[in-house]
Amino acid sequence: MLSVDSRLDPLLKRPFSLHRFVSGDLQFLYRVVGKATSILKEKKPGDIMELIGPLGNGFPLNQAGKVNPVLVAGGMGIAPLVALAEKVAKQEPFFFYGARSADELLCLDELDSIGIVPVVSTDDGTAGRKGFVTELVDEFLTKHHSSDLYSIYACGPKPMLAALSGVAKKHKVKAYMALEESMACGVGACLGCVIKTVDGYKRVCKEGPVFSFDDIMW
Numbered sequence: 001m002l003s004v005d006s007r008l009d010p011l012l013k014r015p016f017s018l019h020r021f022v023s024g025d026l027q028f029l030y031r032v033v034g035k036a037t038s039i040l041k042e043k044k045p046g047d048i049m050e051l052i053g054p055l056g057n058g059f060p061l062n063q064a065g066k067v068n069p070v071l072v073a074g075g076m077g078i079a080p081l082v083a084l085a086e087k088v089a090k091q092e093p094f095f096f097y098g099a100r101s102a103d104e105l106l107c108l109d110e111l112d113s114i115g116i117v118p119v120v121s122t123d124d125g126t127a128g129r130k131g132f133v134t135e136l137v138d139e140f141l142t143k144h145h146s147s148d149l150y151s152i153y154a155c156g157p158k159p160m161l162a163a164l165s166g167v168a169k170k171h172k173v174k175a176y177m178a179l180e181e182s183m184a185c186g187v188g189a190c191l192g193c194v195i196k197t198v199d200g201y202k203r204v205c206k207e208g209p210v211f212s213f214d215d216i217m218w
């Protein structure tokens with residue numbers, strides 16, 4: 001939870017994923033969408049900001065047996081997945097990446113430096129396959145499927161994650177999804193970020209943001 005300004009406006013800290021740790025630096029990757037991110041864009045080296053973190057959980061990686069990770073990013077959902085790709089690089093991960101258009105595909109050089117060439121889709125067909133990234137994952141699992149060989153790790157817009165959840169269910173593959181909800185406190189106190197799960201309401205900031213796909217009531 002990052003406070004972009006010491007003044008009262010914007011009052012609330014904003015949630016951001018941990019993008020990468022490089023040479024002792026913590027990196028964020030963000031898209032300018034409103035007030036806080038516009039202020040962030042004007043920051044200069046040496047400016048001081050307050051943050052609380054890390055908060056919440058992460059992707060569960062300690063699974064028994066050989067599992068090939070299938071990473072799926074939609075739009076800014078790429079932010080937490082580059083570090084994950086780096087972490088699981090030895091497990092020969094597959095990487096699927098969907099964006100609205102070619103100019104919104106980020107981090108391709110970073111992925112390349114880890115030895116990953118993502119399978120890409122764009123809504124307008126300006127790069128990779130025209131269509132949704134979930135279709136690519138569905139095709140991939142249809143071709144290569146063996147239920148205990150793959151585990152999906154995904155981050156992106158909720159409609160994409162909901163569709164991916166259907167794909168995971170169809171192929172009986174485990175899938176873990178990092179959700180985005182509006183957050184006020186970020187530490188479990190305000191209940192502003194709750195989602196409905198099979199075990200009742202859960203706070204995305206505290207019990208999440210990563211949930212198993214079959215826990216979420218889409």
Ligand SMILES: Cc1cc2nc3c(=O)[nH]c(=O)nc-3n(C[C@H](O)[C@H](O)[C@H](O)COP(=O)(O)OP(=O)(O)OC[C@H]3O[C@@H](n4cnc5c(N)ncnc54)[C@H](O)[C@@H]3O)c2cc1C
Pocket residue numbers: 010014015016017018029030031032033034035036037038076079080179180181182183209
């Ligand atoms: C767990 C978590 C992790 C996140 N990680 C990242 C990250 O790594 N990088 C990143 O860029 N963002 C990330 N976000 C989203 C980020 O928190 C918001 O983009 C940010 O709070 C917007 O603040 P703002 O003041 O600039 O915009 P606001 O003034 O709060 O919003 C401006 C407008 O943009 C819309 N908006 C808000 N968020 C988004 C969004 N994500 N996409 C499109 N429109 C939006 C609002 O509905 C509103 O209409 C994450 C969110 C969560 C919950």
Ligand code: FES
Pocket residue numbers: 182183184185186187188189190191192193194203204205206
């Ligand atoms: S943001 Fe306050 S409980 Fe999650």
